Amino acid sequence: MLSQQTIQIIKATVPVLEAKGVEITTVFYRNLFQDYPQLLNIFNQTNQKKGRQQTALANTVLAAAKYIDRLETILPVVKQIAQKHRSLMVKPEHYPIVGEYLLAAIKEVLGDAATDEIIGAWGEAYGVIAQVFIDIEKEMYEEAEQRSGGWADFKEFIVADKVKESEVITSFYLKPVDGGMVPSFIPGQYVTVRVKIPGEEYLVNRQYSLSAAPNKESFRVSVKREKEPNTPEGRASNYLHDQVGVNDRIALTVPAGVFTxxxxxxxxxxxxxxxxxxxxxxxxxxxxxxxxxxxxxxxxxxxxxxxxxxxxxxxxxxxxxxxxxxxxxxxxxxxxxxxxxxxxxxxxxxxxxxxxxxxxxxxxxxxxxxxxxxxxxxxxxxxxxxxxxxxxxxxxxxxxxxx
Ligand SMILES: Cc1cc2nc3c(=O)[nH]c(=O)nc-3n(C[C@H](O)[C@H](O)[C@H](O)COP(=O)(O)OP(=O)(O)OC[C@H]3O[C@@H](n4cnc5c(N)ncnc54)[C@H](O)[C@@H]3O)c2cc1C
Ligand code: HEM
Incomplete structure (x- = not known):
């Protein structure tokens, strides 16, 4: 439990951090990826480039801090994020690293205004927020592994069929390579697809909604080719369209998501x-x-x-x-x-x-x-x-x- 004094410090400093939120998370990600480049195997680099992930994380830490004394209020949001984390294999051991780099970024951006008392309070608050995520994600990992046909980590699937649905959208029918059963899922859920694109240093993870009703035969995902003038072409979607065919393999985590x-x-x-x-x-x-x-x-x-x-x-x-x-x-x-x-x-x-x-x-x-x-x-x-x-x-x- 946080002390009343810590809660007061957090609430008093939220507006300052809100004003600098994106700056803080930008510094945070820069330093984090410099020291832990292996995390680039998890994070979506395009979202980083577009600043979308920075905004998401900053908003959530601050929203959580605002409700620090009644975190149950933001539980639905936590569950949605935790599903995304689970589908990307974010693990408890990642949280202290993120915490350390987040506090360091707050210090770097706020300078002298970030007193030891303030940093101490935010360290405690981050610990509480992180524990909420870790606990919920633990349950989600257990459920994913224990559900009928479920598994832990990424599992290899084979492309059983590839069907062009329109000029820009192609479906992939996927079956477990190990011949295991195709688990049920709740309509509306997505899978995280992980691919190793030749010539790229890091793995690429992308979410794709399951586009057919649950069935024992296969999963179906339907991918739009992202190719617009004046922007770099979408990495995963073009790779899937151009390079992945019947009998090729891609890796998936268990279906996730709360839009159901x-x-x-x-x-x-x-x-x-x-x-x-x-x-x-x-x-x-x-x-x-x-x-x-x-x-x-x-x-x-x-x-x-x-x-x-x-x-x-x-x-x-x-x-x-x-x-x-x-x-x-x-x-x-x-x-x-x-x-x-x-x-x-x-x-x-x-x-x-x-x-x-x-x-x-x-x-x-x-x-x-x-x-x-x-x-x-x-x-x-x-x-x-x-x-x-x-x-x-x-x-x-x-x-x-x-x-
Ligand atoms: C829950 C969920 C479900 C999803 N379901 C589906 C689905 O069913 N089908 C589907 O097709 N997609 C789905 N998506 C989107 C999918 O996950 C990918 O984001 C999408 O395929 C694009 O990935 P990409 O690697 O091809 O493109 P990226 O490389 O991630 O690029 C994305 C877009 O940004 C542009 N871009 C790239 N770099 C830059 C830059 N530096 N500056 C500006 N613009 C840039 C690209 O041209 C492209 O248009 C889903 C996403 C989520 C979160
Ligand atoms: C309490 C701490 C954390 C908070 C508040 C948080 C918040 C968020 C939010 C809001 C999102 C966007 C969710 C969405 O897609 O709608 C997200 C996604 C994500 N988070 Fe976290 N997160 C935390 C910790 C972590 C940790 C420890 C890791 C692992 C290193 C991590 C890795 C990711 C990844 C990889 C994504 C997907 C983003 C992408 O690739 O675009 N997060 N997180």
Whole structure:
């Protein structure tokens, strides 16, 4: 337990650190990777370059510090991060290293303002926060290993099939090399894929949502090739598209993540809204519903630039025969020549579109897509006074504030 005095110091210094948060974590990562380059086998270097991970860690340490005397308030956030940590094999022995470098970075950035008393208090607070993560992650590691078909660490999978879904998205069907069973997972979860790209010094880890309902045959992940003008091409996705074929191997950890249908236990109507490759976790969810509750009311909105880059169109249309109360809409952002109707629309998923959906008031929403899309859809739903607890969403990168 922290003393009242320590708690007071922490709360009094949070605003100072908030102002310098990103500066502190930038110094922190620079020094950490200089002294422990092997950690580059875990961290996503692109997120580092874009500053996204710095913001995520800084925000969380500070949020945790604000609630230091009632950490249970931020438990859902801790669980989401802990799932990501577990899927990347972050271990208890990493925490003291991160703690040491974080305190050193606070000292370096604050200079004389960082008195021994302040550093001592933050050291204690970090210890408490780290222990919360370590304890939760311990349970998660045990569960991952003990679940039926589960395993510890990374496990080798073989590409059993590779299927082009659109101009930019390709699916990989994966089976354990050891012939072991394919474990079940909760629809909406992702796996961390680890690849060794020839010529690169460090391993590359990326998360991919499982894009088919749980089944005994295989996992399916569906990967968008990241290649935009004027930016370096995506490392893992281009490697997977170009270099990984049938019979090749990649390593995975046990499925993880809290963006799941299970979180929602009632029989309320479901509204799925996905954009681009963000449709992947929703595919697993809607397929599971079709198998298990074919009478459930489901609305599915798939946004894409155009039909050429759209994946799973046929797969979604085939659900029209399997779900008895199913409404499917494709929304294309680019101008199209053809006719528009109830199913095919041109435009964006904005407030007006959401209003016109006329979804039942008790609907639960599951949303996934790029951050600007998440912002637009969640703020549209807020305008329509849909309670936040009915709106579930997933980020394809480090979580960030969207309101
Ligand atoms: C929970 C979760 C689930 C996910 N599910 C899926 C999924 O189902 N399917 C899927 O395709 N993806 C998914 N992702 C995203 C995936 O993990 C990868 O982030 C994605 O494949 C890009 O990885 P990459 O190595 O190809 O690109 P990276 O090398 O990481 O680059 C990412 C982007 O940044 C750009 N970039 C690279 N370097 C720079 C730089 N220095 N400055 C500016 N821009 C730069 C690249 O052009 C690219 O567009 C998911 C992510 C998460 C967190
Ligand atoms: C109390 C201490 C820590 C806090 C508060 C913290 C916080 C976070 C947050 C907020 C994220 C982003 C989660 C998301 O994807 O949405 C994250 C991701 C991550 N964390 Fe931690 N973390 C802590 C300790 C550690 C440690 C000890 C390690 C291991 C060295 C670690 C490694 C990672 C990695 C590798 C990621 C994924 C980031 C990426 O590759 O982009 N973290 N952490």
């Amino acid at each position: 249908l299970e979180a929602e236990k009632n029989k309320a109507p479901l509204v799925f809204i996905g954009a681009g490759v963000g449709v992947t976790p929703l595919m697993s969810m809607v397929q599971s519903i079709a198998k298990q509750e074919p009478g459930r009311k489901v609305t599915f909105v798939q946004a894409a630039k155009n039909p050429r880059v759209q994946a799973f169109q046929n797969e979604l249309e085939s659900l029209e025969d399997k779900l008895s109360d199913f409404r499917l809409t494709f929304v294309y952002s680019e101008q199209m020549g053809g006719e528009q109707n109830d199913k095919i629309k041109q435009g964006h998923v904005d407030e007006e579109f959401l209003r016109n959906l006329k979804a039942d008031a008790d609907s639960e929403y599951y949303i996934c897509g790029p951050v600007p899309f998440l912002k637009a859809v969640t703020s549209g739903l807020r305008e329509l006074e849909i309670p936040d607890e009915k709106v579930h969403f997933e980020f394809f990168g480090p979580a960030e504030a969207i309101h």
